[in-house]
Every structure is written in structure tokens, then in C-alpha cells.
Amino acid sequence: MRVDLFDFDLPQELIALRPVEPRDAARMLVVTPAGLADRAVRDLPACLRPGDCLVFNDTRVIPARLEGRRGEARIEATLHKREGLRSWIAFVRNARRLRVGDSIDFGAGVTALVEAKLDDGSVQLGFPGDEPVELLLERAGQMPLPPYIASKRPTDARDREDYQTMFARSDGAVAAPTAALHFTPRLMEAVAAAGIAHETLTLHVGAGTFLPVKAEDTADHRMHAEWGRIDAATADRLNAVRARGGRIIAVGTTSLRLLESAADAGRVIRPFEGDTDIFITPGHRFCGIDGLMTNFHLPKSTLMMLVSALMGRETMLAAYAHAIAQGYRFYSYGDSSLLLPEG
Template sequence: MNVKDFDYELPEELIAQDPLEDRSSSRLMTLDKRTGTVGHKIFRDIVDDLIPGDCLVINNTKVIPARLFGVKEDTGATIEVLLLKRKENNIWETLVKPGKKAKTGTVLSFGNGLLKGTVVEVVEEGNRLIQFSYDGIFEEILDELGQMPLPPYITHPLKDKNRYQTVYAKYDGSAAAPTAGLHFTKELLEEIKAKGVEIASVTLHVGLGTFRPVKVENVQDHHMHSEFFRIEPEEAEKINRAKEGGHRVISVGTTSCRTLESAADENGHIDAKSGWTEIFIYPGYKFKCIDALITNFHLPQSTLLMLVSALAGREHVLAAYEEAVKERYRFFSFGDAMYIG
């Protein structure tokens, strides 16, 4: 399976640069995974596609302001650090730009010394393990000094950094937002509950590996970076109850999907658990737990486009994307949504 099989033409002006004022007023394309039939509606009308007894699964991770700008203490050269994964003893796996300047032992200073970091290990390319030192509470310092780690195709800072969070974001730890969830408002979630749909939460802390381009020609040779996930017992129970009752499990986003597929046994039963997942879903994969997916429009040749193609078929997905381009849908993180069922 060649990475070029997942390519498509996208005019640059269709890449959404800002979120809409009203989260739930984005457009929604519906895609029937069996027939490839496409429909068009507004996101808040997703309620009409949900059936009492369905279980809607959301990812309650919270994006941390993980982008730090500082200087090298010895030379004063500017440096950018992106926090990716928390280890023990105040050590973080990070992405450093420019990486060449961050050799082992390099001391970095942020906010005039409010936060300091020492490079303790060179991992690969721009990846470094950095040990931080500070007075006070790390999260508060990060809130003061850090910026939201917006994807590179978004060209300016956000006016309101809460717009890169879902309304149900709860647990700090992501380097990127689970963007399918950005379309939900609290009112819409209440409306969904009132219809008799169960809402279950899982946690997957999104790392940048999810968005990394596939650099190998053969899709099967690509390796996903690991991400931490957790499913609490009462949430697993909600999901299992829906499955056992013959109802659908609908994943909000590829991150919820990857969490459920990582935790499910062969019969689609979910055990409460936490751990790390490197699951890579591409065409040929047999889904064990999810029946339907709410997702955004993804980058050409990306692992996320491959996941969506595994669920609905590559030809159906690429035809739907072609239609989305023709109909001037907004693409990527702040763009419109797709419901595959």
C-alpha cells in the first residue's frame, strides 16, 4: 500500500485559519460507509443521526500551552521548545528548534529565568529530553509562559486559547487538540443526552506523532509514536452496555477511536485500563469496537486519512474529499466535520 494512494489536491484557501464563533455551526458532511453516499448539513444537526441507546465516546484530554520560547543561557541565542511527553523527575520529551544548538548539557532559560531547562539526552533529530527546574507549580508557570501548540498550517496565534480546547477538556497532557470534539457545545451535548444517547469519556493525550507525515513509501513500514490513554471502569461499562444491547458505539475523533480499538478485545469488549498505544489503523484493519466516527478533514497522505479510509473505504473517502473541495468545505483543525456511519 503506497502512501501516494492517500493523496488529494487541496487549494490552500480551504485550510481554516480560525475557528467559527459558534462551534456547532460548522458544516457536516455525512458519508455512508457502505454505499459512499454523501450528504450535507450543519454540525448541530448531528443529533438527527444519533439513535437512543447509541454511545457517543469523547476524548476529555486537555491541551497544555506546550510551546515555549527561550534562550540558551551561554549565548543568548533564541530557541523554541515544544513539550511532547512528561517523564519522571521533571523530565519532558521535547521537540527543539533549532535542534543542532541543543546539545547534552545545554541550559535553556524561559521567562527571564522563571523556568530553566537542561538538555539531558539527545533522542533523535530535534527530539531532546529536558529536565526543568523552577519555583512554584509547573502548570501555573506553563500557563504564564507557554503558547498553544497550533499546527504549522495555522499562520497566526489564537485570539482566545480556549478555542483550541473542547468544552469537556479535563485532564492536562495533550500537545494537540482532539479536533473533532471542537464542534460540540455544552447545549448540543445536553440535547444529545436528552435524546437517550449515552456519552462516555476516555482520555488519550495526543502527541505530535499522530500528525507527523508518513515519510516511508510503503504505508506498513510507518511507525506510530506512543501516546498515553486511560479508560475508567464506569466509562468502559457504558460502552460495553451499548455494544451488548446491540447499539452503536460512535467515536468522536480519531483519538477516541484509537483508544477504543487499543483497549478492545476481539469481541469489542472494553476493559478499564491505562497504558501506551502505538496502534496504526489503515485499510485492511478490522474494527473491533467502533461502528461510526465523527471526524474532521485530514491532511493528504496522513495516518488520520488512512484511519478514516480503513473505516469507510479509500475510494469512498477520496470521493467524499473531492466533493468537500468542490463544495468549499473548510479543512483541518478549525475546519468542518464529517460523520461516517
């Protein structure tokens, strides 16, 4: 399909630079075959049914953006995928100044060696020593805010908390599963009281989620792989939800992509551990989920294609036009939508 079919005009002032407080006070646009409804995130329990199950991504964002020098050259690296105990693949600004074997000084006693330069322009970095890489990043790294936020204001200490969900426990993401940023303990209590279950899985979100689609046709776009895991017990409980007539509602496109990677054609969710580079576009048959809670996405992005696959392109373009007209806040720190293809 042509990528420009997923384009729309977004006023820059609707890009949220900070989340609302409290988190569950964000607005939520409910999209069903019956039409659109303006709600708030705290209304979520009333928008679902007893027996449904929300599925969250428990990945934890690490401070994966590093600024340093190789000699006189300024180097900025954003780690996006672990390749080994001490090796990471990174998107590097000024990568042309690097050669295999070069050492980069990121300050605070943190250095990295260039282990390889890859065909897609990314760089494999190795961190020498015995100290866990996560501790090195805590010392020298910054939270990797999306470009549409980082280009408008500097990262600060507040982002260390704001850009982390209440479910975060498994280190490894370089982008937050932002749909879950709206959840609070108070909201989760209301969810449970309404008879709605919840489960967690892990998908370490990579910085590739922010890369623009440069191809003119979706068939020519290549997704970056991300590592995920659904254990056997979680898969069994999710299948039991469906067996009892409940729906599986993914909280975020990251949870959705992993569930779709793990589900078979019979709509059975299997245990999964490994990389996935699933690219969901219109025509995809959804087998792992029955609905999606997600923020508002970039024009011509893979995520705009994903929500169009779930609800229909015309429906989503109409929903986004409504959201823009009503002043919804967009992107990672913005408002939410609840997409229910069967109402």
C-alpha cells in the same frame, strides 16, 4: 501500502484559520454506504439512533510551545510527551545547537535542562525547581497550534479558548481532540434529549499527530506513543451500550485509537492505562467503535489512512473531493464529517 495512495489536492483557501461561531454551526458531511449527505453539526442527534453512545476525549491542551535561548542560539521547543514528574520529550527547532546538560532560558523565570538527545531527533527536557510544570507553561508557553495554522498567523489570546473542547479537564495534550471542538452545551442537551448517551476517556494527544509521513510505504512509518486511560467503569458502560444494541461512536480519531487499543478480538472494551502507538491502516478490523465523527485530514497523513481503513479508500477520496467542491473548511478549526460504515 503506498503512502501516495492517500494523497489529494487541497486548495489552501480551504484551510480554516479560525473556528465558526457558534461552534455547532459547522458543516458536517455524513458518509455511509448509501452515499453522502450535507448536514450541519447541530443535526447530529438526527443522524444517530437512540441508544447510541458518543465517546469524547477529555484531555486538556497545555501551552506546550516554548521559545527561548541557549546563549546566542534561539531555541523553539514543543513538548509532546511527559516522561516523568518534571521531564518532557520535545520536538526542538535548532536542536543541533544543544548538548546534554545545557540550560535553556524560556523567559518568565522558566528554564529547562537538556537531559538527553534521542535517536529520533527529539530532546528530553527537565524543568528544575518545585513549581508544577503546568504552572511554568501557563506563564511562559503558547498554545501549540498546528503548523498549517501557525505558519499563516500568530497564536493569540483567543486560541486559549478556541483550541480547547468543552470536555477538557485532564491536563496533558499538546494538540486538541479537534472533532469535539464543535460541541456546545446546547448540542449536548439535544444529544441527551434524543436518547444518545456519552462517555469520556483520556488520551493525551502528542505533537506527533502532525508529523508528515516521510516513508513511501506505510509499513516503514513509526508512530509516536501517546498515553491514555479508560477506567473499568467506563469500559463496563460502553460494553453495556453494545449489549443493548447501541453503537459506539468515537468523537475524534484520538478517542477511536484508544478504544481500538483497549478492545479485544471479541469486541469487548477492556480497561486501559498506558502508552499506545497504534497505527490504523486499511485492513484493520475495528473492534472498539461502530462509527466516527472527525474533521477533514491532511493528504498522506496517518489520519487519512485511518478514515480510509474505516470507510474504504475510494469512498473517502470521493467524500473529500465532494467536500472540496462544496467548500468545506479543512483541518483543526474546520468542518466535520460523520462516518458510519454500516449506515
